[in-house]
Amino acid sequence: MVDRSPDKLSLFSLTAMVVGSMVGAGIFNLPGRFANATGPFGAIIAWAIAGTGMYMLARVFQTLAEKRPDIDSGVFAYAKAAFGDYTGFLSAFGYWLGSCLGNVFYWVLIGSTLGRFFPGLFGDGSSATAIIVSLIGIWAFHFLILRGVQQATFINTIVTVAKIVPLLVAVLAFIVFFSGAHFSENFFGGVGMPEKTMLQQVRDTMLVTVFVFIGIEGASVYSRYAKTRSDVGSATILGSVAVTGLMVAITLLPYAVAPRAAIAGVSNPSLAGALELAVGHWGAVFISIGVLISVLGAYLAWSLICAEVLFMAAGSNDMPRLFGAQNSNRVPANALWLTNSVVSLFVISTYWSRDAFNIMLDMTSVAALLPYLLVAGYGVLLARSGVGYEQAAGERGRDQVIAWIAAIYTLFMFVAAGLKYILLLAVLFAPSTALYFWARREQKARLFTPVELVIFAVTMIGALIGLYGLVTGMITP
Template identity: 45%
Template sequence: MADATRETAAPAADGRVQTVSVLTLAAMVVGSMVGGGVFTLPANFGAATGVLGAVIAWILAGLGMLMLAFVFQSLAVRRPDLDNGIYIYAQAGFGNYAGFNAAWGYWASNVVGNVFFLTFAMAGLGAFLPGLGQGNTVLAVLLASAVVWVLHVLIARGVRQAAVVNRIVTLAKVVPILIFVVIAVVSFQADQFDDNLWGGRPHTAGSLFDEVTDTMLVTTFVFLGVEGASIYSRMARRRADVGRATVLGFVSTLALFSSVTLVSYGVLPQRDLAAAKQPSMGAVLESIVGDWGATLIDLGVIVSVLGAYLAWTLLNAEVMFSPARTEVMPRLLARENRHGAPIAALVTTNIAVQLFLLLVLVVDDALEFMLKLDTSLALVPYLLVGAYALKLTITGQTYDAESAATRRRDRLVALLAVAYSLLLLYAAGSRYLLLGCLVYAPGTLVYLRARRERGQRAFTRPELGVCLVLWALAILAGVLLAVGVLEL
């Protein structure tokens, strides 16, 4: 997908820059968000809450992520000069170290997300090849590793038609989801839906809050990619199209995700949803139509997640390639091969994926672990983007010709986006926040190399304080892992 940016944004034969429509940008947003996570929703929600909690969770997630979508929409218009993706806003607002951490965290999040995709694909194949299990066997890891390096070779040799792949894969994964929703609606049982209304916990506001927070990382995970149009902003015919595409893609995806969740409550009891093996959407469909329903979903998962893996690998290479051309990543990562592929960033990304794949063999529930760690790592970049939008409304930068009402509206949106990001950090819990520090802290060494290459001062005084806190938390996480208090 990132490759689509580089290829499509290149000058055409007549010297003009090629661009795409708002609908194509919106399709990129949908393609970014509709990955493997949607196929896990019935079991993840069934394990956490009932119908009422699910409705509240989707309303909260929808409003929170919509605020973030509005933030990206506003920034695309107000800062059209910043067209290098999510990290550039953090850098513009809070300095180079913040920009680096946004880029590093976003990249690491996508690496972990790619491991989720590979593990999920192996789990889907496990329906046909039992030796793959739930994607967590030695054979599954070996096969996933082969996929990593085969695709690496193809991309490095110039297989760069990511825009076409994205359109095909988006269609291939949306069709089985829509079939699922239609069949589940036809088979919907109102009494079953009513029985699942409250879930299994006491009917109190406190328990309902706990249920909703238990779903927050899941809902955020499936919305990762809402910034897709921002990543590809150089392709837009008009800067305003970036915001329109973000909102259009987000609303469409929210309707799809919430439908998958809610119709499942009208098919199976909550306890059966919670116990369903992944992809749990297949278990729901199988209970209605028989074995072919599970097979359809398994095939949909395989196509969806492998396509998503290719798209996000291309995007993740761009996430390292673009900052390497500024001040926050080492110059080495800006190296391209003779085919025009960002080879250094691509190699770095795939080595990281390979290392995280080894964790699949030692964690209890690889899919849940990768899902939650992926989401936790992405929270800091999202928080920094929201904070930058809020900063603009406070300083007045870019608002010289705007009315006071517009500025107040944007401030409220940015405040809500920041508040939602902070709530997500709370929902992530200490385990995933500490594990996230183990990923963020070593990145500082990469940042120091980039600064030394350019002969620039490493940290300002506030940045040094942030760095020391980050390393202190990482050391704490390492000690807790060593003594068994913190588990993978």
Template identity: 50%
Template sequence: MHQTRKLPVLVLAGMVVGSMVGAGVFSLPGTFAGATGVVGAVVAWTLAGAGMLALVFVFQRLAVRRPELDSGIYAYAKAGFGDYVGFFSAFGYWASGCAGNVTYLVLIGSTLGALFPAFGSGNTIVAVAVSSILVWGFHVLIRRGVPQAAFINTIVAVAKVLPLLVFLVVVATVGFSWGTFSRNLWGGGAPDLGSLGGQIQQTLLLTVFVFLGVEGASVYSRYAKSRRDVGRATLLGFLSVLCLFAAITILSYGVAPRAAIGGMREPSVASVLEAVVGPWGYAFISVGLVVSVLGAYLSWTLMASEVLFAAARNEDAPRFLARTSARGVPASSILLTSLLVQALLIVTLFATDAFRFAVSLCSSLALIPYVLTAGYALKLETPAGDDPDGRSGRGLTAAVLATVYTLFLVVAAGPQYLLMTFIIYAPGTVLFALARRERGLRVFRPFEAALCALAVLLAVAAVIALATGLVRI
């Protein structure tokens, strides 16, 4: 019998790094510098690192304690809080993936805008038109069952990691100024602990965005020599990515004043390198970004579609979403994914800062599924949990920290984007209702009906807030 090749810890860790480093890293300098100085950035990365590490432990522990739940975030929410909440989690995670794809397209448009002014910041009519062509071009390719060959993944991995390593080396050895760095410690002003909390809050949604996919590390467990290796590789890979993200952010403060970095064109990593070495730096980073983003778009489209497909197979979404093409591709789910990406692209035409709008929406949509996962882990680890033999002090600590951190993120995100997520969440309930009718089941239990009513009210409030200008995107 053919056996799966077993990989050492360092190789497994490299696979974890490859799955986490995406397009968000290319916007780190501008987003952080636009909000805070060096001190705030260090505190923000410390909080994000500790919180996400707790979430990593939660996903690892749930994979061991509930190996039969093979649909990840969606399955955990359903097992912990019922069918409707499980669907809510699946739908939100799917929508978050779609919003993430919009960030990729906006970032490509903004990158091209440096050469072709018609693309602007990635949300002009020309940029949205070209992005729409890419959306439906990828849709056709995926429908035809284009496989993600190993050499394509290798090219994408090199394209996104190599430019970042070059950036770190060049900035650290050529462009870094201690004088500039010290002036940016508190954002160019006097030390002010009072405003630090607000500054950090502005960066936390981006940290969620760049760490999206951290829950996918456990998929590599079948390649490991032992379960212990999975834990070591996940920890090593996560800490490596955290160091990479923090280094790119912190070193950038030594290149130019905070205000200048905060106002740089996205991708700001390319703009910072351009400030050090000239135009070739922007071009070098931009080429790597475009290749990386196109590969990431393909991966996230497939992943987002798979979430809806899994929900349909488990009869929590309508049967049409479980349909596959002759090549085994979940055709209906992919179509719905492409349609939402297209709709969100059109919305970016009205956004003041399209990239930050898409990042904030993507992160906010992911928060509820993360909270539900952490909540389910906490439920399992408490004395009232349904598996008393599997409880442990370490598991309870991780679950508590992850729950507190994800709830903190919900508060830190602020009401604007969380309110807007319900414009997407509330209509999604129609799919759940259709699925229940197909099975001849009652649509809602009493508490689920109350949750649905709340979601609809929040969606109506969001529409009113947008229409009256109380909330701007």
């Protein structure tokens, strides 16, 4: 596909896309989510596992960008190149669906943040008022993005810089009020918290670590806009390393300002409550403002990514041609309309959810795992095949090891998620079959190879089991 866009994204803009995509809602809820699960010792283990796994995944994205520069919109395109059309379609749909669920989470967090100041109106973020405000916001952003991708990415760069400031202020405040006694008391679990094995403590943090790392592929998704192709890999590494350091600090430092039980008991966004424990009410207000800026910026970035994934999938014949249409500002308008319509439906559905905040966070994390696993798998296959390594044969062994570590980490995340979320994901995947049939019919192409037919059957069986669990109450969202 020829890119006729007059403007290209620099290394700084691509890095801002990574940082802007990663620093969104999740980072503001790290203190409470971790404090509910574990103390500093367990948190250190969790971040060592997550940081290593996601760094290896970032290295895979970097390698694929360098060795296969002909593949754009890498997340699903890599899966297709490695495992065939249907798997590529599932990767594209899963990534798009996870991004939609993440956008729903952003609006729930906005509502719960406003609920700190207007509890009767916004509650926990799933009240009628919160839903109405969310729908207004969704469609306001929709029409902003329709005015042009370059304008929207410029706004994202500005917002990314602005939202880092409250996080840095929080880190500095935690350092100033650091108490060795609190940190020591909390280190192996703290007082007044349920007894759990260290394995269980670490496992309970795993999905939130996946959530806060989602966006690591932001530069890869926008590779077709890069001024220099090598900037895609550099932006991925720079953005992920910087954000990882910030997330570790936001997680560990609150343990040094209050008992673990107090941190675990604060409302969402928990960073606001944790900072309030350290400096007083102004800290909660300050962080809440930062949350609103951060989440709105992240929502803008992820709305762009959602539409881009559908658009590129249509361009490679993996989605119906309808989603390959662009308006006069070169924005994939039909893809954007579908994205925001689905996000709106999910937002409305939160009215009936018992815990919309954590359900959306966990479902977003699980939906992202399949595309990540397939990317890691392609990294293994590419290194084994030697394609792209003609001038760097000595790098094949190293890159294969890195890709294997990323794949094993992603599989471990599936185990940590548990069967419930995998079945729920299968239920959401089932309707995607209609889009796949539509696209294949347009291409007059065969629906499935024998292997793809097995994958399809497994997906449908999982969906039926999940649906049965929902109907009977064995699975509760």
